[in-house]
Amino acid sequence: MKKQLTTRQVRSVLYSLGDSAVKVAKSLKxxxxxxxxxxxxxxxxxxxxxxxxxTDEVKVASIIRVGKVTFNTSRTIQRFLxxxxxxxxxxxxxQK
Numbered sequence: 001m002k003k004q005l006t007t008r009q010v011r012s013v014l015y016s017l018g019d020s021a022v023k024v025a026k027s028l029k030x031x032x033x034x035x036x037x038x039x040x041x042x043x044x045x046x047x048x049x050x051x052x053x054x055t056d057e058v059k060v061a062s063i064i065r066v067g068k069v070t071f072n073t074s075r076t077i078q079r080f081l082x083x084x085x086x087x088x089x090x091x092x093x094x095q096k
Contacts, residue, residue, distance in 0.1 A: 004067065004068065004069075005053060005055075005066055005067055005069050006069065007069050007071050009053075010049070010053070010064065010066050010069055010071070011071070011074075013048075013049065013052050013053065014045075014049070014064075014074065014077060017045070017048065017076075017077075018076070019076055020076060020079075021076065021079040021080040021082075021083050021088075024045070024076060024077065024080040025080060025083075025084070025088075025089040025092060028044045028045070028048060028092055029089075029091055029092060031048065031051075033047050033048050033051070033092070034047070034092050034093060034094040034095070035047050035084070035092060035093070035094055036093070036094050037084055037085045037086075037087070037093065038085050040059040040060055040061040041058065041059055042094070043060055043081060043084065043085075044084065044092045045060045045077055045080065045081065046058045046059065046060040049064075049066055053066060055067055060073065060077070060081065061073070061081070062078065064077075
């Protein structure tokens with residue numbers, strides 16, 4: 001049986017991305033992660049969590065959900081998402 005993740009574990013993984021939208025973007029770029037703007041299940045942060053936590057049950061928007069763990073998105077991640085969805089950080093956009 002798979003061990004249930006905790007909010008603390010998920011937050012710790014997210015904090016490793018950085019403390020500003022630009023640092024998050026650079027961290028995701030270094031990891032060669034991309035995503036689709038406006039898609040909670042396919043943004044670069046969701047793809048990062050899927051890979052790092054080895055699960056497909058991830059949604060990232062104003063609320064982050066990983067499996068059964070749900071909590072409010074940090075300001076840093078929210079700022080990154082807002083900028084990414086507006087077209088900033090084009091190098092993180094998934095190519096078709």
